[in-house]
Amino acid sequence: MKGAFQATKYQGDTALIIPHFFNNAERIWGEEIATINWSGLKDKEKLNLIPTVSATDKWILLTHAIGASNKTQPHLREAQLVARADGKCSRHKGWWREEKDALATHSMTTEVWISTRGKITETTRTAIQEALEADNTKDTPSFGSEDLEEIYRAGTEAGLLGIYNSPGVVYATDGSNDKEVVGTGYYRLDENRGGCCQLGRSEEGNSSNRAELGAACLALEDTKRKQNRKPITLLSNSACFLPISQKWIGEGKSPSMRGNPDADIMRDIVQLLRERIEQGLVTIFIKIKAHRGDNLNKLADRWADEVRQSENICCSLPTNRPIFSWTENGTTHRSLMNPTVKKELTSRYHDNNSRPTQGQQQIS
Numbered sequence: 001m002k003g004a005f006q007a008t009k010y011q012g013d014t015a016l017i018i019p020h021f022f023n024n025a026e027r028i029w030g031e032e033i034a035t036i037n038w039s040g041l042k043d044k045e046k047l048n049l050i051p052t053v054s055a056t057d058k059w060i061l062l063t064h065a066i067g068a069s070n071k072t073q074p075h076l077r078e079a080q081l082v083a084r085a086d087g088k089c090s091r092h093k094g095w096w097r098e099e100k101d102a103l104a105t106h107s108m109t110t111e112v113w114i115s116t117r118g119k120i121t122e123t124t125r126t127a128i129q130e131a132l133e134a135d136n137t138k139d140t141p142s143f144g145s146e147d148l149e150e151i152y153r154a155g156t157e158a159g160l161l162g163i164y165n166s167p168g169v170v171y172a173t174d175g176s177n178d179k180e181v182v183g184t185g186y187y188r189l190d191e192n193r194g195g196c197c198q199l200g201r202s203e204e205g206n207s208s209n210r211a212e213l214g215a216a217c218l219a220l221e222d223t224k225r226k227q228n229r230k231p232i233t234l235l236s237n238s239a240c241f242l243p244i245s246q247k248w249i250g251e252g253k254s255p256s257m258r259g260n261p262d263a264d265i266m267r268d269i270v271q272l273l274r275e276r277i278e279q280g281l282v283t284i285f286i287k288i289k290a291h292r293g294d295n296l297n298k299l300a301d302r303w304a305d306e307v308r309q310s311e312n313i314c315c316s317l318p319t320n321r322p323i324f325s326w327t328e329n330g331t332t333h334r335s336l337m338n339p340t341v342k343k344e345l346t347s348r349y350h351d352n353n354s355r356p357t358q359g360q361q362q363i364s
Contacts, residue, residue: 038063054078057115065109079113082125085132086110091139101291101298102138138305141298143192156294158235161286163296164189168231168282171219172296175211175238176304183307184214186222187299194303195222197312212238213265214315215304216285220272231282237290237297245269245285261336265315 038061041049053059053076061079088103090110110132114120142149153159163170170189175182185196199214216234223232236242247255248270257263276283290297324341325334335341 034059036061050076053115057117059115061113063111063113065111076113078116080116080118081111082114082120083112083129083132084109085129088135088137101301103136138302141295141302143295143299153295157288157292158294158296163233163235163286166231166233168233169223169228170233170235170296171223172235172300173212173215173219174236174290174297174300174304175208175213175215176301176307177208177211178305178308181308182211182214183304183310184211184218185300185303185306186215186219187296187303188219188222189296194299196303196306196310197314198307198310199315200313207261209238209240209244210262210265211304212236212241213244213262213269215300216241217265217269217272218314220269220276220283224272224275229279229281231284232276233284233286235286235288235296235300237288239287242285242287248273 036049036053036059038046053061057078061076065084086109090104092102092104112128112132153164158164158172171186172189173184173186175184177183182199183196184199185194187194195218197214197218199210216236219234220232244266257267260266273283288294288297290301321336323334323336325332326344327333328344
């Protein structure tokens with residue numbers, strides 16, 4: 001709506017959750033074009049808004065089809081239907097509280113209406129229809145250059161830390177772990193680009209820590225490949241990445257890779273950091289919160305999701321540690337020795353001793 005109609009105001013949601021590129025959520029918008037989320041208004045608010053809508057054609061109305069029959073019906077006499085589809089174009093309710101940035105259909109058809117006095121090109125109509133039909137699992141972060149968007153970014157966690165004014169190179173990293181596919185991704189701010197790879201060794205079990213370490217390693221490898229001699233600031237939303245890295249910094253007790261399930265990745269990270277230190281280059285790690293509206297974190301997350309279509313596989317050297325597998329309720333599980341495996345072994349040991357019957361499941 002912003003791009004198609006240059007709408008500057010938004011009605012029907014609180015200021016907390018409206019897209020940040022709208023000026024505000026005032027009820028009366030005067031001469032500026034407004035986007036109205038009709039389904040988000042209460043009945044009294046709709047009645048109060050009808051006179052203003054009837055008096056101008058500067059509005060776009062978003063709503064859902066009426067009734068169980070999913071039938072299209074005009075909400076206003078002055079409205080004409082522009083587009084209608086069932087794609088994922090809504091956020092989950094309370095997404096900012098539950099750290100959900102995935103999109104949802106809510107099992108409802110979304111419609112776009114404009115004034116009968118308004119005009120729209122076929123190109124714009126097609127663009128709106130395609131946006132409604134999109135089946136993306138997450139939205140695309142807006143990274144515009146308008147004053148309002150720059151103000152918004154300045155108020156995010158990265159903005160308050162002065163990241164956008166950093167004289168060096170800024171990387172945001174993230175990992176993904178979906179359906180036994182572990183991926184890593186990064187976004188580089190100054191060049192507006194990113195990268196991703198799929199982590200190997202999935203048969204040995206997956207963990208979010210491994211994905212986050214892999215993302216940091218991928219970013220450090222990228223800056224080495226580009227022979228960049230500027231300071232690096234690396235943003236990660238992992239609470240474990242910084243403590244794991246910290247023990248390799250400065251003097252003190254000698255750390256060891258022994259027992260580290262992700263030693264293959266950690267060894268590469270340490271080597272890359274040592275090379276930068278020997279060259280007198282600065283590397284800064286910063287922990288930021290995930291899914292809190294920070295565009296850098298969002299873009300890194302989207303790149304991490306791209307591994308489903310990527311054939312780039314890294315960190316696949318096996319550790320030769322024993323892998324345990326068992327079937328439970330028709331689902332086969334595979335993992336290295338961990339508390340879950342120990343619990344399963346203990347449970348089945350007691351079952352076999354207390355009920356020595358046929359058909360016992362086995363762990364191999």
